[in-house]
Amino acid sequence: MSWTWFHRLASPPYIYGLAARLTPWFGWAAALLILCGLYGGLVLAPPDYQQGNDFRILYVHAPSAWMSLMVYTTMAVAAAVGLIWRMKVAHAAAASCAAIGASFTFAALVTGSLWGARMWGTWWEWDPRLTSELILLFLYLGYMGLRGAIEDTQRADRASGLLAVVGVVNVPIIHYSVVWWNSLHQTPSVMRLGKPAMPPAMLLPLLIMLAGFTLLFAALLLVRLRGEILNRERTASWIREAVQA
Amino acid sequence: MSSARTAAVQPVAPHLDASGWPASPVGTPALAAARLALLRDLTLAFRRRGELIQPLAFFAIVTTLFPLAVSPELSRLREIAPGVLWVAALLASLLALEFLFRDDAHDGTLEQYSLSGQSLAWLLLAKTAAHWLLTGLPLALIAPLAAEALGVSGTGLAGVVASVAVGTVALSLIGSISAALTLGIRRSGVLLSLLTLPLSLPVLIFGARATELAIRGLPFTAPLELLAALAVLGITLAPLAAAAAVRISLE
Numbered sequence: 187m188s189w190t191w192f193h194r195l196a197s198p199p200y201i202y203g204l205a206a207r208l209t210p211w212f213g214w215a216a217a218l219l220i221l222c223g224l225y226g227g228l229v230l231a232p233p234d235y236q237q238g239n240d241f242r243i244l245y246v247h248a249p250s251a252w253m254s255l256m257v258y259t260t261m262a263v264a265a266a267v268g269l270i271w272r273m274k275v276a277h278a279a280a281a282s283c284a285a286i287g288a289s290f291t292f293a294a295l296v297t298g299s300l301w302g303a304r305m306w307g308t309w310w311e312w313d314p315r316l317t318s319e320l321i322l323l324f325l326y327l328g329y330m331g332l333r334g335a336i337e338d339t340q341r342a343d344r345a346s347g348l349l350a351v352v353g354v355v356n357v358p359i360i361h362y363s364v365v366w367w368n369s370l371h372q373t374p375s376v377m378r379l380g381k382p383a384m385p386p387a388m389l390l391p392l393l394i395m396l397a398g399f400t401l402l403f404a405a406l407l408l409v410r411l412r413g414e415i416l417n418r419e420r421t422a423s424w425i426r427e428a429v430q431a
Numbered sequence: 432m433s434s435a436r437t438a439a440v441q442p443v444a445p446h447l448d449a450s451g452w453p454a455s456p457v458g459t460p461a462l463a464a465a466r467l468a469l470l471r472d473l474t475l476a477f478r479r480r481g482e483l484i485q486p487l488a489f490f491a492i493v494t495t496l497f498p499l500a501v502s503p504e505l506s507r508l509r510e511i512a513p514g515v516l517w518v519a520a521l522l523a524s525l526l527a528l529e530f531l532f533r534d535d536a537h538d539g540t541l542e543q544y545s546l547s548g549q550s551l552a553w554l555l556l557a558k559t560a561a562h563w564l565l566t567g568l569p570l571a572l573i574a575p576l577a578a579e580a581l582g583v584s585g586t587g588l589a590g591v592v593a594s595v596a597v598g599t600v601a602l603s604l605i606g607s608i609s610a611a612l613t614l615g616i617r618r619s620g621v622l623l624s625l626l627t628l629p630l631s632l633p634v635l636i637f638g639a640r641a642t643e644l645a646i647r648g649l650p651f652t653a654p655l656e657l658l659a660a661l662a663v664l665g666i667t668l669a670p671l672a673a674a675a676a677v678r679i680s681l682e
Binding site for chain 2: 321324325327328331332335336340341344345348349351352353355356359360363364366367
């Protein structure tokens with residue numbers, strides 16, 4: 187088996203061009219799926235028998251929460267690849283993930299809070315999932331803070347990459363300890379969605395939204411990655427050709 | 432036989448041992464080197480005795496804030512005592528973290544450690560152990576005093592000591608990673624807290640739970656064991672991550 191494809195992935199000019207070519211595909215597919223998912227979720231899906239129309243925020247909340255974790259994992263994997271093979275492009279990808287992931291996490295928190303205000307009567311409930319999500323936001327902020335505090339790009343890459351890897355080991359520990367903490371302190375009085383008994387008309391739009399958000403992340407990542415590469419390689423000669431082309 | 436092999440190798444490359452690795456200085460095994468590093472840190476700390484008191488004073492002051500801010504009623508204080516003790520211990524141990532590697536990074540000791548041919552992870556584990564002996568252990572020892580002041584009666588105090596002692600081991604180890612990551616960053620204090628606190632939440636949760644159960648006179652071994660598991664996990668992995676972080680900052 188030839189490894190040239192892997193080596194090409196390490197080349198900034200190649201990735202820059204590839205990202206430029208792939209961005210519209212991911213972007214338009216994401217737009218299409220998100221529009222379909224929103225139509226399905228907001229119009230076609232029947233109202234929930236307990237929550238009425240309020241449950242429809244689920245179609246933004248759940249994909250955001252899902253993405254917040256997926257982006258963190260992607261970031262940690264990219265950082266690990268960068269640390270192990272000293273691949274600059276992988277570090278650039280990890281750096282591009284952070285702000286996107288923090289935004290998804292923030293969106294999940296805000297929509298969760300809005301949902302909570304309607305359903306639980308409070309803007310904030312120390313629910314394990316909300317709390318873990320908040321901690322995840324702090325992890326993102328720490329990563330971005332560390333990256334911003336170190337001026338030398340290579341050192342910033344490696345230090346923040348190590349932090350991302352340490353964080354990903356800790357995320358499950360934090361999550362389960364928060365669940366455990368919560369089950370001791372709070373009676374399960376909070377109304378929950380009946381998870382298994384979700385009818386297909388409700389579930390299908392959710393799955394479409396999940397796919398749409400994943401593609402949206404891919405598109406955003408490619409755009410940010412190009413910016414990151416431009417910034418890092420600004421003294422390289424190929425940049426001039428690429429920008430003029 | 433081994434002496435014959437060394438004799439054969441020595442003229443070629445005297446700084447390498449028979450297997451080709453750099454020979455450790457005067458053949459010190461890793462454990463002995465770690466012991467030396469630990470003793471060095473303790474000696475240095477005891478030369479500046481005034482600074483040893485600082486985390487303890489900070490812990491006492493934070494504990495004092497709660498009766499003033501919440502209520503002087505012992506019945507109310509007793510209820511929040513585990514949380515108060517743990518938040519104060521967490522903050523006190525965080526405050527001391529900034530100095531864990533800083534001086535040694537400034538004067539080049541860490542660089543010497545990383546060049547010494549000894550395992551850097553072992554040496555950093557020794558430094559972290561010294562840090563715990565100087566902050567975590569004293570905190571555990573005065574925690575009953577603070578608990579007493581918050582209206583906790585005598586029976587649960589052993590549990591308080593045990594949970595703070597075990598929990599601060601995990602806190603020191605988690606902190607050693609972020610302290611190593613923030614080396615060489617100016618005004619790193621806030622960043623250090625931002626990196627350390629989210630990772631130390633499990634310790635806070637299990638520690639406060641063990642303390643609460645101990646204060647109520649209930650069996651507290653389950654959360655204490657989880658706390659010990661976190662500490663063991665920290666001992667196993669944290670020095671490796673801290674060593675990688677120190678190497679990055681030395682580049």
